[in-house]
Amino acid sequence: MMTGIFSLVSASLFVTMGAVDVAFTEAAVGAGIATLLFLSTLALTSSEESPAVRHSLVSFFVVFLTGAILIYGTIDIPQFGDGSAPVHQHIAERYIKTSPIEIGVPNMVTSVLASYRGYDTLGEVTVIFTAGVAVLILLGRGRREESARQDSANVA
Amino acid sequence: MGHHLVLQVIAKLLIPLILLFALYVQFHGDFGPGGGFQAGVIFASGFILYALIYGIENLRKVVPLDFLRILSSLGLMLYIGTGVAGLLLGGNFLDYNVLGSNPVAGQHLGILLIELGVGITVASVMLQMFYVFARP
Numbered sequence: 455m456m457t458g459i460f461s462l463v464s465a466s467l468f469v470t471m472g473a474v475d476v477a478f479t480e481a482a483v484g485a486g487i488a489t490l491l492f493l494s495t496l497a498l499t500s501s502e503e504s505p506a507v508r509h510s511l512v513s514f515f516v517v518f519l520t521g522a523i524l525i526y527g528t529i530d531i532p533q534f535g536d537g538s539a540p541v542h543q544h545i546a547e548r549y550i551k552t553s554p555i556e557i558g559v560p561n562m563v564t565s566v567l568a569s570y571r572g573y574d575t576l577g578e579v580t581v582i583f584t585a586g587v588a589v590l591i592l593l594g595r596g597r598r599e600e601s602a603r604q605d606s607a608n609v610a
Numbered sequence: 611m612g613h614h615l616v617l618q619v620i621a622k623l624l625i626p627l628i629l630l631f632a633l634y635v636q637f638h639g640d641f642g643p644g645g646g647f648q649a650g651v652i653f654a655s656g657f658i659l660y661a662l663i664y665g666i667e668n669l670r671k672v673v674p675l676d677f678l679r680i681l682s683s684l685g686l687m688l689y690i691g692t693g694v695a696g697l698l699l700g701g702n703f704l705d706y707n708v709l710g711s712n713p714v715a716g717q718h719l720g721i722l723l724i725e726l727g728v729g730i731t732v733a734s735v736m737l738q739m740f741y742v743f744a745r746p
Binding site: 474475477478479482483486487490491494495497498556557558559560561563564565567568569572573575576578579580582583585586589590593594 | 635652690
């Protein structure tokens with residue numbers, strides 16, 4: 455529930471920043487589907503946590519170190535709305551100037567996502583597809599099991 | 611099931627609108643916010659709403675899991691196929707300029723096709739995951 459609320463709030467944040475497409479995705483995926491999947495996972499698992507084998511100090515150290523590195527990385531991030539940030543200097547200008555002529559699509563996000571960065575989007579779709587296949591392999595009941603279940607149901 | 615009359619009536623009214631909105635987001639993504647990812651998720655959520663109210667078994671009858679499996683790979687194939695089509699017509703991989711009579715028309719067609727592929731894959735993968743997670 456908290457993640458759903460968090461997604462909805464961050465979606466509104468994205469809207470105020472002018473990133474409507476990202477907000478759209480966040481609201482649909484984060485607040486909608488992810489919450490639903492969380493709830494169905496809760497329904498799948500039992501309500502009691504199985505006792506942990508041992509609390510590994512190494513894993514705590516790895517998590518702590520990764521978090522510390524991530525926080526350290528945010529120090530170098532340019533200020534919000536900074537016009538001299540590298541992202542505004544490098545290639546964004548070219549996209550803004552030439553994408554209406556080259557692509558002719560009014561929504562520049564679409565032209566960057568689908569055309570200029572077509573490879574990246576292909577990778578994203580492949581990731582989604584792979585995730586679906588992985589979930590099917592891990593959780594999906596095999597054909598044999600399914601038919602066995604139906605047979606036993608028929609016998610009963 | 612069978613007791614939620616209000617929910618069933620409202621869902622019957624809402625689901626066609628949700629699917630229609632998903633199609634709008636899918637094909638209007640060039641002009642407004644939206645695109646394949648968002649449209650796929652909205653399309654899937656329409657079916658998931660159906661499953662929540664009418665039961666997952668009924669949804670399995672409407673959209674079988676095997677069909678979703680084919681569909682999810684079909685979307686990815688459509689994406690890659692668009693790229694290869696550009697390759698065959700003498701351009702680079704995922705270069706849409708050669709798809710149409712002029713570069714802008716080609717870009718329009720290419721973007722439309724790959725967004726459709728994205729939408730199909732996302733919608734079917736989301737439904738597939740929901741099927742597996744929501745055991746009856």
